[in-house]
Amino acid sequence: MNDTPATTAHDPASAALLGGVIHLENLVVGRAGLPLTRPIEARFQAGSIWQISGVNGSGKTSLLRVLAGLLPAYAGRVTQSWLTGQPRAVYGFDGDWQRQVAWVPVTPAFKPGPTVNQVLALSHPGAASHGANQRRLAEACDHWGLAAIADQPVQYLSAGQRKRLDLARLMLDPRPVWLLDEPTVTLDAQARKTLALSLDHHRQQGGVTIMASHDDGPVTRDVNTLVLDRLYPGDIALDPAPGPAVGPLSAPIAEGDETPAAGVAS
């Protein structure tokens, strides 16, 4: 189905042609030399939002790190077709790929000192003195409710405000692939709505969002779920199609995959 020139808008193959697709080919995520998951087979299409869930330590963050090219796969591989339209392996600190990725870790990486405005200006690739850039900066501030604290040094922000600042940077440095690690943690209801709006907008533009989350409900509509289940060592289940909003995470998404962990090629 890879190269079929499909005409219907809902066919996954056509989505693959429109943007890129990230393909997890029997990917096993490991950490410290040990596998954490069973082989994962998944395709993250352009214009979709994926929520990765699973118990603590099930490899959500490690999976995101593999997708970002920060961590090598334990087995299997990840390919992406964003750059040239052709599948290309995501492997080991590929700068061209990492340039396409917006990376939002659980704990925002801010150093004490700069103000909210300065952080935003620095995350902006263009020159911040430019008028248009100033406007975009102000827009991002407004959108994420940071305008009132724009001149405060980041070390005085609350955890939620820091998170909002980190997410506001997504608006200033457009990247097609968003990898968000627990984006809703510490966000209040208002900020969650803002996040949902941002995710929807990103999806409409043809970007892809992959986020690790413990939330019971999806943060917005039409979120695909990928569950990393650690109850049966590394038991993986996929929700194949972008369906309606998923229910609670305990919903039986795994279908009859009761066979004990099939040999992970190590």
Add this chain to the structure above:
Amino acid sequence: MSPSSVTDAAPATQSAYPIAAVLPWWRLLGQLLRVELSSQWHRRGDVITVLAFYFLVLILAPLGLGPASATLRGVAPGLVWIAALLSVIMAVERGIRPDHQDGSLEARFFTGASAELIMAAKAIVLVLTTILPLILVSPMIFAVLAVPASAMVPGALAILLGGPGLVVIGLAGAALTAGARQGGALLAVLLFPLQLPVLIFGAAALQRALTGEPVVGELQILAALTLFSLPVGIMAGAAALRGLIRDDA
């Protein structure tokens, strides 16, 4: 140039979402330098601490050793270079470990830069914030240590030529030990033998300048050491950096 313009490498892509332009290395380096310099500016206390350490060690020398010019002149070469070496070790540790701990090191990879470029940017900024101030205060330091004016220029030149080598070797070591819990002590032990040649020839240059002998040979060796350290240190440091990021999954 707009950041969201499609790269030349992929004109045929039917990308709905414009992919971010893959920047040439010099623009990436510029971006990294901007981030690095701003982070140094906001931590200027650290920079000043390192400089104050260097300054204090050398200002205290006449107080501890007595004001006799001959004594001071005798120990000046060794003292200046030992203080410079220790300052650089202090500086390089602050150059990697905090960035690694708060996650801004891994964030830097998402500019699209290679680990080598990240190390190079760090080296450039550290040379600017560590070695340059050492050179700027050296006239004062040399005066305090009773070094005659004729030896000041060769002495400062030796720091200028050898200093970048110290920084690059130091950064590679700092990247290697940033993941270790007792990295500071480990770093000092690791770096001393590697930085020893620079220390020896740097001190020798000043020693010979004091006795009025030509120092060209020593300066050439210092330049050679730095030229050798630059690629080796940046490659080794980049490899250490990648290992560092890979390991803290």
